[in-house]
Amino acid sequence: MPIVEFKDVTRVYTSGDHELKALDGVNLSLDEGKFIVVLGPSGAGKSTLLNLLGGLDNPTSGKILVNGQDISGYSSDTLADYRASTVGFVFQFYNLIPTLTVYENVALVKQICADALDPEDMIARVGLSDHLEQFPAELSGGEQQRVSIARALAKNPKILLCDEPTGALDSQTGVVVLKLLLSMARDFGKTIVIVTHNQNIARMADVVVRVKNGRIVSCESQAHPLSAEEVDW
Amino acid sequence: MLTRKLFRTARAYKAQFISMIVMVALGVGVFLGFNMEWYSIERNTGSFFEETKLADYRLYSEAGFSRADLDALLAVDGIDAATRMLSVNVSIQDSEQSLSLNVSEDYTVSTMLVTDGAPYDPEADGLWLSDRFAGANGISIGDELTLAYRGFKITAPVLGLAKSGEQLICVGDSTQVMPDYSKFGFAYLTPKKYRAAILLDFYPQINLRSPLSKEALEAAAAKALGRTIMVVPKEDTTSYGEAMGESKEGKAMGGILPVLFLAIALLAMTTTMHRITANEKRQIGTLKALGFKDRRILRHYASYGFVIGLIGTALGIALGYGICYIIMNPNGMMGTYFDMPRWELAMPGFCWGVLALIVGFMTLISVLSVRKMLSGTAAEALQPYVPRKMRRIALERTPLWKRLQFGTRWNLRDVLRHKSRSAMTLIGIVGCMLLLVGGLGMRDTLNGFLRLIDEDVSNYVTMVSLAENSDADGAMALADALDADWDAASGISVNGKTVMLEIVDNGRDKYRFVDADNAVTPLSDEGAYVCMRLAKDIRVGDTVTFSPYGSSDTYSVKVIGVLRSVMTENLVMSRACAERVGVPYSITTLYTDVPASELPDSSLIASAQSHAAIMETYDSFTQIMDLMIALLIVAAVVLGVVVLYNLGLMSYIERSRELATLKVLGFRDRQIGRLLISQNAWLTVVGVLLGIPAGALTLKLLIDKLAGEYELKMFIGPVTYIVSIVLTFGVSLFVGIIVARKNRKIDMVEALKGVD
Structure with a gap:
């Protein structure tokens, strides 16, 4: 049973007289518990796809079914609830709240999620128990991304959405973060969707979706995905 | 090209640009409004006084001055012009109106400006009447009036209408605060007609123009006349004294409130310019990297402050003229007080300097803000601005x-992280609260003052003014017949200062006195009381020496208490005390419960005013005050809205990334809105708590500045506190909601792009 289904989804951005089709009749089906990588060059529409799935944006036409529910017509409040309960985000630039400590950044989700996981436990799992009281600006990029992963998973979402999660990190740190992301997602049995233009990450995925000019070029399952150690970074 | 950038940047930051312009305009407007007010008063009254040859000094002699006295004075070096005068209050027969009747023998001093009818002719057989009195009572040129003066009836036609500097503020006596032309006016009678009516050459007054000091003139007059003469300078007359008092009040107001507005405008400009240049840091770096010299970039950003300062100042000048016009126009606030021909608005010269300084400051603030961003290499300048x-x-x-909620922690840290923004928000709220408490408190204080006069001091139905020099026994008998308290008011000189001596018999509890705590105080016969203004120099226990007008005799009396004077500066003593001291007196006013209509027909009575009618004369005074307070409240609310909106918007822009993150995490718009509003609410609570004492302090400062004019007791009513708090919270909540609504429009995708 697919957890995500895109049915003829189009997203058109209008700016003055210009129209830009970011997604053009996309049909896509993603299974639960898989590690999916969306690959494509800049401007291909992969972030648009992620934003629509994450409930940050509405499609111009078409349907997006998550768990059998069509989220494309949701109101702003229902979408907020959807984001709170169903999806977790990990961004390229972490997007932590600078005025909250590590603990507070993660504990924040308890304000909106009824079944949030224990923040301290999540922070321990990303190995930052010693940094509970520090502010984001006092952490390295890799550490900040780990907080962001802890925060995303603390919401106990069904789907973890990651937009270039290692894009702002050096390759060594990137690998560490990626490994952590994958192992935690697997431990908690989450579906994980990573948008990237890094081909290496794609080699670790269960499913690779290639996007170009707003269309899905291919959607292939990999029978034997590589582990992080096996990938030549 | 950079000019185009200026306009586009202004469009991008239009809310900030507009709010800064509004703040500068408000600051400049209030500053100019008050300063133009006092300056216009000085200019317009000054030229009117000059035109109608206002006397510099008045010499009084109860026995009257002879022609030889006048000639002796005119021979004195330093006396430029002089005339024998009569200036008394008379009633118009068969009416409730009375007039200040003036006769100027030589008409070289204290003249008038004829506005309609025949030009002044000393040989004419008639009188010239106050044009406003004529207008208010439907009297036309050619109408005949019969005036009652010391038992004489003077019937004369109105030959012309006029205004006079001597009658700029046309009030019957010092108990009347505001002119009421339906009841009291003035007239100039020719000396010929006067002589024909009373068959005498009686002039108890000489008005003269002289640059000499009061002391020098007193000495010169004593030498020329061979006797000591009471000299009253123009500063002690209602028209000149009160006009200068108004100007002084304007200066006091102009020195306190505008400073506050301007300071807030400058502070807000500092915070806002810093934010704009911080946001523009990348562009500044880009310009630098492109090869623009620092000086050129500085000049470009300096032009922001310059343009804001210039537009704000220009609008402020217009606003200042507007505010000044509301106060200073013949039909406006001051028009009910002053009767003068010209109402030209003028700006004091130093204001131009202040305006230039304001524009200069605005430019300087821009320069300093951008200089910080320009420091270092082009590569460093290209780095985004990193907050502390x-x-x-x-x-x-x-x-x-x-135990604090996450929202509270978030807001607390945000407030402390952006100290200058928070401080400015606080200052805006404190400013708003201060103006409201101060303004409404001033109203409470003045209303309390009027209530004091109405309820505590005046316990009578009718105030009867007796004709000048009415015979003592007759007056006393009349007082007994009317079961009246009486007051013998006359001018005296104390330490070279002219004040009022009030000798009072108030055994019937009609006319009362209150102490500094506003408690009604019976007069003791043991000594005299000084008013609070005099009490600054004369202490209880001191012996005060004074001499009455027109007399060289001196008297001494011990001061046994301090009273709050609701009118002029005065020395008060009971009849028994006065008789013990031996000071002569003549009853001037009776206070009785007999209604005006039931008063006996007596030649002693010059005029009668009911308690209600006297209190009515304060109506226009309270109307003026209410309008001023309304202006102040509008200014306070505009200030609050502009400052809070500007800062709220900056806070929102600075936090848009955090807000977008919260949205992405699944926070609803309403939850985020609540978070934003709660920060405003907390700052408002603190601002209100600080604003209350700040408002009370400002009010105290204002009352202290006015202490030379009025003996006001500061009073702030509970309604003032409630209204001020509700309005301030209302402003804060209103702005908070408007800013929080913007949160709905945050584009999560856009806000989360780019570097943290």
Whole structure:
């Protein structure tokens, strides 16, 4: 049973007289518990796809079914609830709240999620128990991304959405973060969707979706995905 | 090209640009409004006084001055012009109106400006009447009036209408605060007609123009006349004294409130310009990297402050003229007080300097803000602006911190992280609260003052003014017949200062006195009382020496108490005390419960005013005050809205990334809105708490500045506090909601792009 289904989804951005089709009749089906990588060059529409799935944006036409529910017509409040309960985000630039400590950044989700996981436990799992009281600006990029992963998973979402999660990190740190992301997602049995233009990450995925000019070029399952150690970074 | 950038940047930051312009305009407007007011008063009254040859000094002699006296004075070096005068209050027969009747023998001093009818002719057989009195009572040129003066009836036609500097503020006596032309006016009678009516050459007054000091003139007059003469300078007359008092009040107001507005405008400009240049840091770096010299970039950003200063100042000048016009126009606030021909608005010269300084400051603030961003290499300038790192606050080490909600912690840290923004918000709220408490408190204070006059001091139905020099026994008998308290008011000189001596018999509890705590105080016969203004120099226990007008005799009396004078500066003593001291007196006013209509027909009575009618004369005074307060409240609310909106918007822009993150996490718009509003609410609570004492202090400062004019007791009513708090919270909540609504429009995708 697919957890995500895109049915003829189009997203058109209008700016003055210009129209830009970011997604053009996309049909896509993603299974639960898989590690999916969306690959494509800049401007291909992969972030648009992620934003629509994450409930940050509405499609111009078409349907997006998550768990059998069509989220494309949701109101702003229902979408907020959807984001709170169903999806977790990990961004390229972490997007932590600078005025909250590590603990507070993660504990924040308890304000909106009824079944949030224990923040301290999540922070321990990303190995930052010693940094509970520090502010984001006092952490390295890799550490900040780990907080962001802890925060995303603390919401106990069904789907973890990651937009270039290692894009702002050096390759060594990137690998560490990626490994952590994958192992935690697997431990908690989450579906994980990573948008990237890094081909290496794609080699670790269960499913690779290639996007170009707003269309899905291919959607292939990999029978034997590589582990992080096996990938030549 | 950079000019185009200026306009486009202004469009991008239009809310900030507009709010800064509004703040500068408001500051300049209030500053100019008050300063133009006093300056216009001085200019217009000054030229009117000059035109109608206002006397510099008045010499009084109860026995009258002879022609030889006048000639002796005119021979004195330093006396430029002089005339024998009569200036008395008379009633118009068969009416409730009375007039100040003036006769100027030589008409070289204290003249008038004829506005309609025949030009003044000393040989004419008639009178010239106050044009406003004529207008208010439907009297036309050619109408005949019969005036009652000391038992004489003077019937004369109105030959012309006029205004006079001597009658700029046309009030019957010092108990009347505001002119009421339906009841009291003035007239100039020719000396010929006067002589024909009373068959005498009686002139108890000489008005003269002289640059000499009061002391020098007193000495010269004593030498020329061979006797000591009471000299009253123009400063002690209602028209000149009160006009200068108004100007002084304007200066007092102009020195306090505008400073506050301007300071807030400058502070807000500092914060806003810093934010704009911080946001523009990349562009500044780009310009630098492109090869623009620092000086050129500085000049470009300096032009922001310059343009804001210039537009704000220009609008402020217009606003200042508007505010000044509301006060200074013949039909406006001051028009009910002053009767003068010209109402030209003028700006004091130093204001131009202040305006230039304001524009200069605005430019300087821009320069300083951008200089910080320009420092270092082009590569450094290209780096985005990094706000200061978070530091733990002391509260975080307490157990209380753990119990705070995340929103509270977030807001607390945000307030402390953006100290200048928070401080400015606080100053805006304190400013708003201060103006409201101060303004409404001024109203409370003045209303309390009027209530004091109405309820505590005046316990009579009718105030009867007796004709000048009415015979003592007759007056006393009349007082007994009317069961009246009486007051013998006359001018005296104390330490070279002219004040009022009130000898009072108030055994019937009609006319009362209150102490500094506004408690009604019976007069003791043991000594005299000084008013609070005199009490600054004369202490209880001192012996005060004074001499009455027109007399060289001196008297001494011990001061046994201080009273709050609701009118002029005065020395008060009971009849028994006065008789013991031996000071002569003549009853001037009776206070009785007999209604005006039931008063006996007596030649002693010059005029009668009911308690209600006297209080009515304060109506226009309270109307003026209410309008001023309304202006102040509008200014306070505009100030509050502009400052809070500007800062709220900056806070929102600065936090848009955090807000977008919260949205992405699944926070609803309403939850985020509540978070934003709660920060405003907390700052408002603190601002209100600080604003209350600040408002009370400002009010105290204003009352102290006016202490030379009025003996006001500061009073702030509960309604003032409630209205001020509700309005301030209303402003804060209103702005908070408007800013929080913007949160709905945050584009999560856009806001989360780019570097943190």
